[in-house]
Structures are given as structure tokens and as C-alpha cells.
Amino acid sequence: MAMASLQLNNAIAKPLFMGMRPSFSYKKNSVGRIRCAATTPSKRYTITLLPGDGIGPEVISVATNVLKLAASLEGIEFDFQEMLVGGAALDSTGLPLPAETLSAAKQSDAVLLGAIGGYKWDKNEKHLKPETGLLQLRAGLQVFANLRPATVLPQLVDASTLKKEVAEGVDLMVVRELTGGIYFGKPRGFSVNENGQEIGFNTEVYATHEIDRIARVAFETARKRRGKLCSVDKANVLEASIFWRKRVMAIASEYPDVELSHMYVDNAAMQLVRDPKQFDTIVTNNIFGDILSDEASMITGSIGMLPSASLGESGPGLFEPIHGSAPDIAGQDKANPLATVLSAAMLLKYGLGEENAAKRIEAAVLDTLSRGYRTGDIYSSGNKLVGCKEMGEEVLKSVDSQVPAPV
Ligand code: IPM
Numbered sequence: 356m357a358m359a360s361l362q363l364n365n366a367i368a369k370p371l372f373m374g375m376r377p378s379f380s381y382k383k384n385s386v387g388r389i390r391c392a393a394t395t396p397s398k399r400y401t402i403t404l405l406p407g408d409g410i411g412p413e414v415i416s417v418a419t420n421v422l423k424l425a426a427s428l429e430g431i432e433f434d435f436q437e438m439l440v441g442g443a444a445l446d447s448t449g450l451p452l453p454a455e456t457l458s459a460a461k462q463s464d465a466v467l468l469g470a471i472g473g474y475k476w477d478k479n480e481k482h483l484k485p486e487t488g489l490l491q492l493r494a495g496l497q498v499f500a501n502l503r504p505a506t507v508l509p510q511l512v513d514a515s516t517l518k519k520e521v522a523e524g525v526d527l528m529v530v531r532e533l534t535g536g537i538y539f540g541k542p543r544g545f546s547v548n549e550n551g552q553e554i555g556f557n558t559e560v561y562a563t564h565e566i567d568r569i570a571r572v573a574f575e576t577a578r579k580r581r582g583k584l585c586s587v588d589k590a591n592v593l594e595a596s597i598f599w600r601k602r603v604m605a606i607a608s609e610y611p612d613v614e615l616s617h618m619y620v621d622n623a624a625m626q627l628v629r630d631p632k633q634f635d636t637i638v639t640n641n642i643f644g645d646i647l648s649d650e651a652s653m654i655t656g657s658i659g660m661l662p663s664a665s666l667g668e669s670g671p672g673l674f675e676p677i678h679g680s681a682p683d684i685a686g687q688d689k690a691n692p693l694a695t696v697l698s699a700a701m702l703l704k705y706g707l708g709e710e711n712a713a714k715r716i717e718a719a720v721l722d723t724l725s726r727g728y729r730t731g732d733i734y735s736s737g738n739k740l741v742g743c744k745e746m747g748e749e750v751l752k753s754v755d756s757q758v759p760a761p762v
């Protein structure tokens with residue numbers, strides 16, 4: 356099993372090579388295959404792959420190849436197990452999260468997910484929607500902390516819809532609470548009110564421990580970044596937000612070195628497009644985090660670039676791009692696989708504590724972009740327009756050109 360996923364300081368002791376010196380076989384230009392693997396790999400992890408629906412299988416296939424190659428250069432090997440989730444699971448088992456999928460996920464070291472959902476299942480009853488499978492997976496793995504970084508890469512500054520001077524240099528992290536709030540709160544449902552009108556209702560509710568633990572993750576995250584944390588709420592209207600703010604302020608006393616501020620969510624939505632560089636780390640509830648992370652993604656140029664990590668106190672983390680299944684372009688080799696590739700990097704860093712392998716993936720993505728390769732969503736003139744597969748091959752070439760770690 357993976358080490359506790361929330362060891363965010365990454366001061367994780369790397370497993371020793373136990374006196375063995377693995378020998379490497381070097382094979383040139385074998386893109387897509389493992390060029391350089393330890394013959395006696397010292398580290399082996401089990402990864403559950405959940406391709407899901409729409410563009411999910413395309414982006415997962417690219418990300419898996421990149422993950423394999425980058426990790427092999429650090430002497431790491433994987434056992435992959437592919438399982439069903441979302442619409443794909445509904446079609447073959449009648450459930451959006453089959454019990455075998457959850458149990459395989461729980462027993463693995465980390466979970467890499469593509470995307471779920473599609474027109475076909477949109478009219479399904481709530482408990483048979485693909486989205487319900489994803490929420491059950493998050494709840495089942497107890498991954499309450501969702502890290503969603505939004506970084507404007509110098510290579511993509513022109514892809515942002517914001518002016519260059521506003522977008523340039525943006526580097527923020529949304530820490531979204533993921534297993535509570537209105538997404539899971541009870542009571543919820545449909546009913547009839549005293550006037551005989553049909554109603555739909557949900558409950559935004561947070562208990563002390565839920566806020567305290569996400570606040571601690573956020574303070575720890577901010578501490579390792581630029582030391583600034585902005586807690587986003589709606590404390591001028593909602594009791595759940597008044598309580599959120601009270602607990603965040605209480606936890607702040609444990610982190611005197613982190614500068615804490617508070618912002619109402621409507622203002623935060625505005626400030627994100629007015630002056631996004633004012634933000635370092637943002638902590639917020641489940642629904643505000645859902646909305647603000649989509650907004651933040653556009654600053655970076657495309658939602659197709661944004662990875663995420665969902666972590667719990669212990670057990671495997673769940674790593675997924677923040678974009679959806681994009682059924683309109685599914686199967687057409689048009690998807691941007693980089694959000695999933697970068698999610699694989701987050702899997703290595705936050706899920707397995709394999710920071711060096713993670714850095715290889717990040718460097719390869721930057722190198723590929725520097726070499727001018729762009730999928731349609733991030734294309735600007737003068738660059739080379741490629742599909743999902745070709746983008747994946749170019750990232751593999753970039754990884755392949757890196758020097759293997761000395762072991
Ligand atoms: C996300 C998605 C999900 C969410 C949906 C697909 C349930 O929008 O991961 O941001 O709302 O959390």
C-alpha cells in the first residue's frame with residue numbers, strides 16, 4: 356500500500372535499494388517502450404486505471420505510457436489494473452461504481468482516472484448517473500482534499516483568454532474540500548412543499564473535523580508555496596460558511612507563518628479574472644471549489660491542461676484531470692492528454708512520494724510545449740497542431756531524451 360497520501364511535505368524516506376545495484380539496458384529511440392528499466396526494480400506499485408467515458412480512454416492511454424517510461428528511468432515499475440467506472444460501468448454492470456472497482460482501487464497504491472459521463476446517461480436517475488459513481492469513489496476512498504493547481508506556463512501564455520500581463524506568471528493552487536458540503540449533505544431530495552409545489556433541496560453542512568482537516572492540508576500546502584492562504588466562503592449569508600470561517604481561523608493559530616485572508620466567493624470569482632496573481636493557495640468548500648477551479652483553469656489557457664490530486668488521511672489517492680469526458684470530441688483523437696499526463700505526475704509526487712519521476716513528466720510536458728506541439732484547445736498560430744496520440748508520442752520523446760537516474 357502507498358504511504359499516507361497526506362504526507363504533503365514529501366520528506367518521505369525513499370525506499371533503499373537494499374544493496375542491489377540494478378543494471379540498465381539501454382535501447383535508443385524506442386519511444387513508447389521502456390528504454391531503460393532497472394532489471395531488478397527496487398520499487399513496484401499497483402495502480403488502478405479507470406479510463407471511464409468519452410475522451411477518458413484516450414487520455415488515460417497516453418498518460419499510462421508516459422507514467423511507465425518516466426518511472427522506469429527512476430527504477431520504478433507498475434502493475435496496472437484497469438477497472439470500470441461511470442457510464443462504461445453502467446453499460447456493463449448496471450452500476451456506476453461496481454463493488455469490484457472500489458475494492459481494487461482501495462487495494463492499490465494509487466488510482467488514475469480519465470473522465471466520466473456522456474449524453475447517453477444524462478437522463479438516468481440520480482443513483483444511476485456516471486457522476487454518482489465518481490462521487491461514490493471519492494467518498495469510498497475518503498479523499499477529502501482535492502488539490503487543483505492552475506499555473507500559466509510561459510509557453511501557453513498566449514492561449515489564455517486574459518491579457519498577457521494579467522495571465523503571465525499566475526501560479527495558484529485551489530484546495531477544494533471533496534467529500535462533504537452540499538454534494539453529500541442531508542437532507543436532500545425531491546418533495547412537495549406546503550403550497551403543493553414540487554421542490555428539490557440540498558443541504559450545505561460541515562462538521563468541525565471536516566473543516567479542520569482540509570484547513571490543515573491548505574495551510575501545509577501554502578507553507579510550502581508562497582505562504583499565503585485565502586479561504587473562500589459566503590459567510591455574509593450562509594451559516595455553514597460562518598462556521599467554516601470560524602474553524603479556519605482557529606486552525607490558523609497552528610500556522611503563524613502563513614498569511615491568512617478571507618474572501619466571499621462572488622468577489623473571489625471576480626478577483627480571479629481581475630488579478631489572479633494575488634492568489635497563492637485558495638481553500639474552499641466542495642461546490643465553490645468546483646466552480647472556482649473551472650474558472651481558474653481558463654486563466655491557464657485550457658481546462659485540458661489542469662490536473663488534480665485527491666488525497667485522504669491514508670490509503671491511495673485519486674488522480675484525475677479536472678476536465679470532463681468531452682463527448683463531442685470523444686474518439687476523434689482531438690483531446691488534450693496533458694491534464695491527465697500531469698495528473699500522473701501528481702500521482703507520482705503526492706500519491707507515491709516519487710518526486711524525481713514526477714519532475715521528469717513535468718519537464719517533458721514543458722519540453723514538448725517548447726518544441727511547439729499543441730492540441731486544438733491550446734493551439735495558436737506558428738505552432739504544430741497535433742492530436743491526442745501524437746501529443747503523447749512527443750511527450751514520450753521528451754521523456755526518452757532524459758538521462759536515467761544513477762542507481
Ligand atoms: C469535477 C467535476 C465533478 C464535480 C462532477 C463530474 C461530478 O465537475 O471534478 O470538478 O462536480 O466534482
Ligand code: MG
Pocket residue numbers: 645646649677
Ligand atoms: Mg467540476
